[in-house]
Amino acid sequence: MAVEDHALTHPAYCPSTLADMRTIYDLRDRVRSHPCYTHPIFEHWARVQPRPEVVGALFHQIQKFCSSTRPGGAFPDALREMGMDGESHLIAEIVESEEDHGPELATMAGYILNRASGESTCADLTDQAAVEATLKKCSDDLLGTLPGYQHETGLLPQTRNAIAVFERRNDASRQATLRNLGTALGLEIISNRHLIPGEMHCLVESGLYKATLDDDEMHYLLEHFGETGAEHQHEKKATEAVGLMLNEETEPFILAGMDDFLDSINAFWDVLDTALLQSGRPAESPVSVGA
Ligand SMILES: [Fe+2]
Ligand SMILES: [Fe+2]
DSSP, X not given: OOXXXXXXXXXXXXXXXXXXXXXXXXXXXXXXXSGGGGOTHHHHHHHHOXXXXXXXXXXXXXXXXXXXXXXXXXXXHHHHHTTOHHHHHHHHHHHHHTTTHHHHHHHHHHHHHHHHHTSOSSSOTTOHHHHHHHHHHHHHHHHTTSTTOBTTTTBOHHHHHHHHHHHGGGOOSHHHHHHHHHHHHHHHHHIIIIIHHHHIIIIIITOTTOOOTTSGGGHHHHHHSSTTSHHHHHHHHHHHHHHHHOXXXXXXXXXXXXXXXXXXXXXXXXXXXXXXXXXXXXXXXXXXXXX
């Protein structure tokens, strides 16, 4: 049942009968009013025209975060065991559609890095491990002295915190599963309405990299962007799943899971944005980051 249809029959959609109950529309508005929804990092990226090693460092942190959001872990099965077959199916469909997105993100990141450096810094854009190793080296060089930077993984504490929210998908308890629903809703709204449009803005629309959605190497963005993109479908499915589960008992857990995500990704964008803005841009020609 679509959320709009569901609104006709489910008490969660009738604030006049349950005045203090939040509706799915209230939850959506909560995401839209959070600072992360309008975070300026991608506008700054387009304006700063970051040096190649800055581009690589940002992509390292972003790709590590994104890869943590793809596996379903115990989440779909936990929903089914709670008797929530419809919700489980919706979440499983989102997880299935994420297959192969890791290699495609690496290809796009390497392609943009090559365009930024003006040379084949990433010689083989289909070699995910090699591209990701180059991105990590950029991160180590640019961010390695920041407090709490973990050299083994190349992750900032803010990135690890954002990833930790998704590691909760390995916990099949009822409370964790309800929190995971809220996290999924936050993730899919932000992905569809901020992250992917933000990447479109700084990577394509800015003209900085002479990249278009017709480039094979940009297939990741083509696959995710707009009303025909993956994130639009994910947002619809996550909204429907949460709408089906939202009631007086589940609401506090769903809200908590949503806030876990929104607060952690906002801190994540903040630290990357600060590094981006502080990186400036030298007057000389683009700097090679090596392979
Ligand atoms: Fe994806
Ligand atoms: Fe998504």
